[in-house]
Amino acid sequence: KQEVTQIPAALSVPEGENLVLNCSFTDSAIYNLQWFRQDPGKGLTSLLLIQSSQREQTSGRLNASLDKSSGRSTLYIAASQPGDSATYLCAVVKETSGSRLTFGEGTQLTVNP
Amino acid sequence: EAQVTQNPRYLITVTGKKLTVTCSQNMNHEYMSWYRQDPGLGLRQIYYSMNVEVTDKGDVPEGYKVSRKEKRNFPLILESPSPNQTSLYFCASSWAGTGSYGYTFGSGTRLTVV
Numbered sequence: 001k002q003e004v005t006q007i008p009a010a011l012s013v014p015e016g017e018n019l020v021l022n023c024s025f026t027d028s029a030i031y032n033l034q035w036f037r038q039d040p041g042k043g044l045t046s047l048l049l050i051q052s053s054q055r056e057q058t059s060g061r062l063n064a065s066l067d068k069s070s071g072r073s074t075l076y077i078a079a080s081q082p083g084d085s086a087t088y089l090c091a092v093v094k095e096t097s098g099s100r101l102t103f104g105e106g107t108q109l110t111v112n113p
Numbered sequence: 114e115a116q117v118t119q120n121p122r123y124l125i126t127v128t129g130k131k132l133t134v135t136c137s138q139n140m141n142h143e144y145m146s147w148y149r150q151d152p153g154l155g156l157r158q159i160y161y162s163m164n165v166e167v168t169d170k171g172d173v174p175e176g177y178k179v180s181r182k183e184k185r186n187f188p189l190i191l192e193s194p195s196p197n198q199t200s201l202y203f204c205a206s207s208w209a210g211t212g213s214y215g216y217t218f219g220s221g222t223r224l225t226v227v
Contacts, residue, residue, distance in 0.1 A: 034215055042220055043203060049215035089156075099144060099163070099207070100171060101216060103156040 001026075004092060006104035013080055014112050021075040021107045023090035028071050031093040035064050035075050038087045038106070047088075048075070080111045115140045119204050119219035126194055126226055134189045134222050136204030142217075144207040145187040146171065147179065149200040150221075156203070162187055163209075194226040 003026045013019055023033070032051045036044040048057045048064040050073070056065040063076040073090055087108045091101040117138045126132055138145065146161035148171075158171030162181040176198055178190040187206075191198060204219040 032215070036218070041223075044205075044218040046215055046217065091156075099146070099161060100158045101148075101156070101205075105153075105155050 004090060004102050004104035006088075006090060006107050008107060009105065010108040010110075012110040012112065015080060015082060017080050017111075018076070018078050019080055019109070021077070021088050021090075021109070023073040023075070023104055025071045025073075025092050025102075027094055028068050029095040030068065031095055033064075033066055033073050033090060033092045034101070035062075035073075036089040036091065038089060040086075044089065077109075080109075082111050082113050084111050085109055115217070117204055117206050117217050117219035119202075119222050121222060122220065123223050124225070126224070128195055128226060129193050132191050132194060132224075134191075134202060134204075134224070136187045136189065136219060137185050138187075138204075138206040138217070139185065140206065140208075140217065141184065142206035143184070143209050145181070146205050147177070147187070147189050148203045148205065149173065150203065151200050159189070159202075194224075196226050198224065199226050200224060 005024045007022045034049045035047040038044050050057050050066040061078040066073045087106040089106045091103045120135045143164045147159040148156045150156045157173050159177050160171050160179040162168045165184050168179050181187055202222045205216045207216045208214040
């Protein structure tokens, strides 16, 4: 059974700091991995999608890497801002699950002014 | 604007009273699915649909029904809601259910069953 773990569960940093969020998954047979952001009381916003054949994806201050063989992904946020405060979720689509996303529990990020 | 729209955003109902949560997408996506989010359990898939008239169970389908009569709509039906169905529900869509494409999520429906 595919399990997705995110560490740390919560993180508090001062504004301007660069930070890394970690995601690990037990089954390396995945189609892709997607990072989402969830604001309190709101839906999930897709941040980055990495296909299994890719090593990384970048969007603005965000960079996500994927090491499929070791079952790990990292989300790097550069020059963090208070507006980055949210819960960050990673999710994988396992090759044998067809289309189901398996989510981690998330990392709750607080960026202090 | 490309989006997945869920209604209502908030709903409080009583045990046993049938309800429907609607989901609509304007991206011509073939694949749609429903998830519920609970503290400590994360997001779990309820049902999914690969295309019109094609639906299948996810991880936690008990107590729910779905239908896919049109490509854009995928309503979630609770025939006889119970308190353990109190949760935050999300609808999601994707171009195809092959796992190769990313997913777009709705804003969520917070359901309370008393």
